[in-house]
Amino acid sequence: MKNEEIKTLLSKMTLEEKIGQLTQIRTSYYYNSNTSATGTVSKLKFTKEQKWMIGTVLGKLDAKMMFEIQKEYLYNNRLGIPLLFMHDIIHGFKTIFPIPLALSCSWDEELIEKTARVAAREGSSSGYQATFSPMVDIVRDPRWGRVIESFGEDTLLNSIFGVAMVRGYQNGDLKDSDTLISCVKHFAAYGAAEGGRDYNTVDISECRLRNEYFPPYYEAIKAGAKSIMSSFNVLNGIPATANTWLLRKILREEWGYEGVVISDWGAVKELIPHGTAENSIDAAKLSLKAGIDIEMATTAYFEALPELCKDKSMEKLLDDAVERILLLKNECGLFEDPYRGISYEKEKQTLLCSDFRKVAREAASKSAVLLKNSDILPLERSKNVILIGPYASSSSILGPWSLDGDLNDVITIEQGLINKNIRIEGVETTSFNEISKEKSEEIIEKAKRADVIVLALGEEEEKSGEAGCVSNITLPEAQIKLLRCMKKLDKPLIVLLINGRPLDLTNVIEEADAVLECWFPGTEGGNAIADILYGDYNPSGKLTMSFPRGVGQIPVYYNNLATGRPKELLKNEKRYKSQYLDVPNEPLFPFGYGLGYSQFKYDNLNISKKELSKKERISCSINVTNIGKYTGIETVQLYMRDKVADISRPVKQLIKYKQIMINPNETKTIEFTIDEKDLRYWNGENRYKSDEGMFEFTLGKNSSEGISFEVRLIS
Template sequence: MTGRVDIEALIDRMTLEEKIGQLSILADSIRPFAFDVNPDSFQWGPDRTREMIRAGQVGALFNGVGAKEGRELQRIAVEQSRLGIPILLGADVIHGMRTVFPIPLGEAASFEPELAERTARAAAVEATREGLHWTFAPVVDIARDQRWGRVAETTGEDTVLACAFARARVRGFQGPDLTADDSLLATPKHFAAYGAVSAGLDYNTVDLSPQTLFDVHLPPFKAAIEAGALTVMSSFNDINGVPATANRELLTGVLREQWGFEGFVVSDYTSDFELIAHGYAADEKHAAELSIGAGLDMSMQSGVFMDHLAALVGEGKVSVQAIDTAVRRILTVKARMGLFDNPYRSLNEAPPGPAPYLAAHDELAREAARRSVVMLKNDGDVLPLRKAGQRIALIGPFARDRANLAGCWNIFGDPSREVDLETGLRAALADGDALEVVEGCDFESAIDGGIDAAVAAARGADAVLLALGEPSVFSGEAQSRTQIVLPAAQQALAEAVLAAGSPVIVLLRCGRALALGPLQRAQAVLVTWFLGSQTGHAVADLVFGEHSPGGRLPVSFPHDSGQQPYYYNHPATGRPYVPGGLEAFRTRWRETDHTALYPFGHGLTYGRIEYGAATLDAPALAWDGELRARVRITNVGERAAEEVLQLYVRDRVASRVRPVRELKRFAKIALAPGESREVEFALSRADLEFRGVDNRAVAEPGLFDLWLAPSATAGEAVQFELLAAQG
């Protein structure tokens, strides 16, 4: 029994057609739909969709919104179908619903999982108010290649950071009670290793060792499931030659048998059908057989389960027990969500007038945006600017732009509530007329006279805010790039403005790490990602010093595009590059160092943080013991600041080559001017485990380096020893 429904008795009453119906999710052709996402979605029209619900032939719909219409759909399922099984209504609510929060990569730069939990909770409140039960988020892929367009949807290149945000976002979406009206079922995706596509090319092949799969790419999924996620989405890619959607080792072996996952797996959009193009399935029927045999429970949009499972059962190629197992998983999740007890949950039409949470969510969006910004440099303390007594030129195609505030995978945002840069900056100035705005160029093309106007504005200003970067269409699904640089028109504008002589502060909008090129010559650079609804106000808060930048890089910014894939925790080589040391015959490129221009974890504030020496409470970590590492940090600056303290380790000698550093702990610490804090972290043997040559988790006694530092390349190491087990 689950709630008030007897799942086994219900399965016994179901026809094979009704069982197969539960295994399909179709595009919502009835409610207002996000047409820009998958415009070829409607092979089933509204009337046919209603008929299918009434006949029990579909178990879920996706990407339509509207509580009133959703209630009518549920009424058909519950009151007009033979068994009254409720349908599940899902959508891509990735980084906000009507209120748009920073892209996940930007939010990860906050290094504050609790912030992500709050924004996910707000998104859940808004989404469930509009008739949704389920979101296809969070994205928990690890992104080590900045050419990949979907870096924007991830938390970046580090596994420990990704695990923390995965847990937080699942908790935020689902809340403490899955049956509550405002609980939004979470779906960690894309299972698995989608972020490791070759050459950063979306949908491409993934070829990686089992050890890297288990050490790097799988832990965030496990963390999300441990936090309560009950659905997982399979990925488009193959892994070592086996497409993820038909990968029994992953969908059954890892998920169910190793991790004890109790929920269901849904395919990504038609990824089961795509087994044919992979050359893994002969036709649709074969694709259906392979997918359900591997452990896929729900087919999204392709129709291969609907069209072929009955015949496969009749031919003995798919067992009724396999169908029942998938149905049981889906019905159990619906029951745990309370849909059998209260099928109309989250489908109550909102009363007229503004939603009561708008002001609070706007303030949260402003806070989240502010906390996501990373200050890469601030030469001569050119920032913060003054609100009065300075002439400021705002130059660049993003100065007045509103179309690119939210970034990719924003399909339900309310553009009427979005605040652009000009609006936010003018509102903060004592005299709005002190701001001159010139676009200078378009996103990818020149404007007649644009550069001349920009240079004139720059020469007449005491400071220039140069708003450049990627338009939102450069990031997201199917938006891989070979050159992660500014478009040529923007580079030309940057060169001209930098030569004008006034101090230049770059406001860099992007969905990935970029090679900065000429922007590195600016006095200051703020990475503003795609910050969402409150972009203009949040940037103004930082530019004028109402708040100090507190973000840190979740991805390494390279010197050059050709360094990709580049990530801080790369394995050690036999000929390591040492800056300032011997150059010949080292691990380097001819054109640039084997380093990041700005490393993972880097970010500045308006305060100035000094680190004391790291200390350990013992020279060794006992096999079943705990080691405590401490450091004192002091804000010696004149402004309040937040420091992201990061603990890294390196295994000095191991049975497999280990990374040069690995993040194990982090904490964000607020410090008033002159304030000092001693910060302590505890480590255990589990923090030192990795997958050995036999792909089993192992920790090996020996020496380790440990850093307590502000980035992945900073600090002085202390050393400790992991002792062998006694007896």
Template sequence: MKKTTELHVDRRQFLKGSVATAIVASIAGCASQVQGQQDSYLMSLIAKMTLAEKAGQLHMDGVLSPKMVQPNFQKINPFTPNFTPEQAAGLLAAQQAQIRSGQMGMMTSPEDIDSVVYAQTSAVKETRLKIPLIFGADIIHGHHTIYPIPLAEAASFEPELAERTARACAVEATTNLGIDVTYAPMVDIARDQRWGRVMEGAGEDVLLGSRFAAARVKGFQGKGLTDPKGLLACPKHFLGYGAAESGLDYAGTAMSNRLLHEVYLPPFKAAFDAGAIFTMAAFNTVDGVPSTGNKALLTDLLRTEMGFSGVVISDFQSELELINHGFAKDEREAAKLALDAGCDIGMVSGIYPKYVPQLVQSGELDEKVLDLAVYRILDVKMRAGLFDDPFLRVDQAHAADKAPAAHLALAREAGHKSIVLLKNTGQLLPLASNAKVALIGPFARDTKNVDGAWSPFAPQVASVSLAEGFKAKLAPSNLIIEDGCGISEAIEGGIERAVEAASAADVVLLAVGESASMSGEASSRASITLPAVQQQLAEAIAATGKPVVILLRNGRALALEGAVKQAQAIVVTWFLGTQSGHAIADIVMGEVSPSGRLPVTFPIASGQQPYYYARESSGRPTPVGESPMFKSHFIGIPDDPLYPFGFGLTYSTIEYQTPTVYTASVSKDGSVTVSAEITNTGEYEATEVVQCYMQDPYARIVQPVRKLLDFKKVTLQPGEQQTVSFTLLASQFAYLDQKLNKVLESGTIKLWVAPHARAGEAVEIDVV
């Protein structure tokens, strides 16, 4: 689309006109809170706005498409409600009237690029002040090309990979939709695998989560805030959402302020440091106060302490949900509390434009609060380039372009690097090309549950199934495919046919796990085991005596049981998206060696949740070989994971030597280098994720048994040895005390260079 430079008003020319000095003065003090020099142009623009126009900038509505008035539009876009053309025309006209009156600031989830153009044209040509709209959508792990879910990509331990896939997502979404903002990345630390939204983040570790948060922001935003093929990132959910009690979505959180700062805040800081100028308030409460109405979080912490100068948007109607929380008595009070707390934009609820003007007129809400929120919104629009070109990210000439072939190749690469090999008894994998294989399970032929949650813009062409992937590798006579059962329901005669297929094969690939709807938002699970019918299928297949390879489809860590747990090989394949079947077949057949590592801890049982590696040291641990009586344990199982954080195998064997440090002590302002010899003692090339952990065994605040400090990926040829070194600042050994002061005490620090969080021998260094 042509540049709309005719709509741009030079700031100096604008300032030659009348400026309401009173309003400028009233917000000058507030504007000083915003990073950078006060923008007189924006303040003068605010001075021209009515209360209704100001409140309108705080309102986000869903984008309605002009195509909705066509008969049978639902056949074009099944996500659209079943309106008649007449009803659709009325809704569209009402929304356009709201835009033209200047009472809309942001719009979300367009169905096509024409919707964006239609709405934006009204905003910049038919409104009094010509303020552009800003458009957002959920581009979480793909647009047309679907990449592995974020949790899977975190298993790569390669933030640069996530940066590349986020960049590809942005290119496709801007090309096809012309939007400006993505409600991603989700940077919540998730330590309870019952929580459905584990799949949307980077797992349980603070360092890993922080590095992936920064990488995804950089990838989405590309060359900067005005990149026409970049999306403004909106890290979410501020704050503590990943600690929902019992892993129940939307539930409250109960934690110390220290834990909030030490565990849940760092990924947000990393995202903001990487350039994010949006963030999203969370659904949950923190210490009894809903995040969306929590001034201590959204103003005192986020703005004053962290210096965030961007915009906070609510999660879907979370400002309205202050009523259900029992925090606000009605919509009017909810609007006041949320805006006063620092939530700038309300998503879809409509209570800001409905109540904010009257709240200001009655004196219940200080107009300075409103003006500052409007200032932040306008400032973000300006920083995003929309005042200079409201159609910056719109390119109608290429909107129908297909995803580049390079994006498919990237999806396959991302799939390779996300897969985690947990078990490979007797080196069953990789399979020989002439092996007779029975591919069995509800996901063998399935295409509906390949992408996982949060892939609403995937095209109608199905992602690659397991069947398709293995058909490309094996001769037709060497591949038998049976469903065996459904995801949660039996198929008449299904298990019998599956057993017959297994009996006729050399090896069974058993594709079991979760459906896409079992993970994601509002998909908490009380028991993180396989559905009963799949477990029955696994037991029946195991009884044939044939070797079994489990191909696990999942969006969280699972508690594996019985024949699944005891299978000869276990491969975690997550939800890998567009190239899923090909990526998995490449790994299983040995064309690519597995290199993924677990970003979450796999428990022995669901009841261990929340269970994560960086737990505080217990006063009653259970030493190996001792009775667990009166020790920290669950009856009937050890206090151990099934597979620990950071765990993953290659097709080769890797040996670690005891790490070494080259000095016995380090000063508090110094650094230390810890190294270990890593050797590939097997027959295959291998990519190893070498991890560096620490423990402070004696501190005034009880510390985690281990804490990840750094990691590196190295590729080793058979027989090759490498020295892998980590240079650590002594300041990395510090912790927060109860007053949130960073403390670095003199004393001993234990360091590990190891393949996962439960392995290796420690070396000690003294901080002096």
């Protein structure tokens, strides 16, 4: 259908049909007439006839069910406007990849795009046309459960990896049946909820929004993302769902966004408990005026818009929203092929195929971060190993938002070791929160017979994800006791961590000889972990979220603003400086940190010029030498500090990075170019600018280690 024909179609629609296009409900309302939906969905009120006017649906289906629902829907829809099927495909569909926070620790843009491409191929084969991904919310509070969906605390990485996922899902042309419409979320600043408590207040200056929180959304939109989801939270006093400044002034007027805006689950009617709407009529009016095109999971639009649209200005807003939705359906080819992508045979051949499992194994290997290694890893295959802990043989390592993943398809840590033909003394799976005295004694006796003790510890899956917020980010006491008990046996002690957030690991680091952060690694997690333990993969992951020394440090992140009394410059001052009295200011593990089985030496820094004009660029380079025994990947990071600016600027800001593979005893020269655009920021006076004057740059292996140099920006 030509886009011009969309307006003709729109002119034929009744008011009720238009409102239907703005409403999204669960698929269960089509395949199960007696469904007992929970939560806000249970309050939906629409007639049997109106069910055939709904524009989009979300929910878990297979290809056969999708086909039957679309067929029945088209039979009953007066104008033959097809349904759009949307789904939470967050870190894989049937083949589950590591959680997004873990994927970001690979720092591998190409790999992240590849995982989204696989997810799109799998999801589309079952008939889905859209996913609610990527999430590009900046996250700096590990108490918040949804850090698992983010790419971490840094603006640049969220921008790069968000764009990579948009490319992977959409693949250039949405008419191709193996693509998915991407949905960037949650606009805006959902990850900055106060206290790390989900759905809570967010209050951030416009300056910080524009410099730190907005860029990832903007870059994803610029890359072609076709939909965007508003956030649950209040932003500076106004819920995002009703925030005209956010959804119209910034998103549409300033950024030129022409795609669809969808609310989060039930968020339109949640304006009532927010205290900004008295009833559904208020909620619908505020949301449509603000720019919400699709109302997810509630029916305020159905209830209120027939009356509200007697006002011609409201009717115009309704028509604009319907047109955007119809254009999106047209862009992905639904009018030509309402059954786009649905193929039973293709579904069987595509889901969890061997090639996709290989990508999952690669992703899990590259996402793991080696936090400590006292020359214990990699292990010798001749060593006799005992595997102990709640995740020793558990298949529950997919992580939250793996809705279509099957635990029966998971390679557990135990199975990963078995696949390596390792000598296993025993496998002892324990509970998360309690280990009896009898069980402890039994484990001790078995551990005494082993050469190496491997503890698979971590958090339960339900402690992460949406509404999975916690005030305590340490491992359960039972697991710490188990760790200390094993330490007393004086054997090499390795800790594998399965979790969805940065944890307080001070106790773990003290006791263990080696610590590998595996996150929730996905379907191939066990194989990937075994690859790392036995040296078939040299760990290369680098943290994208700082690990605090305790909850009292939160939020702790690398690119904080400078203070007037910086601890680093007041070394002779004992008290009156920006510090804690009981712990260092620095996190336990900083942003960008990660060990491997190789050691890399940085030297021979070269700068092409020490002055940079606004119309040219300079280059800087550094030699990186692998002084270890293993070929390894190093992520070379370039940080910048604006020393004098109109506003206080971060003490350090990642502006570029490169990944390189280096053989033992090999030296490679890594070069970066810097131009004036790399130095710009939003100065609070409604413009982006750079400052003439001195800038400090640091080249290094993480945000705390590197070699620095200065460059002056001139006119």
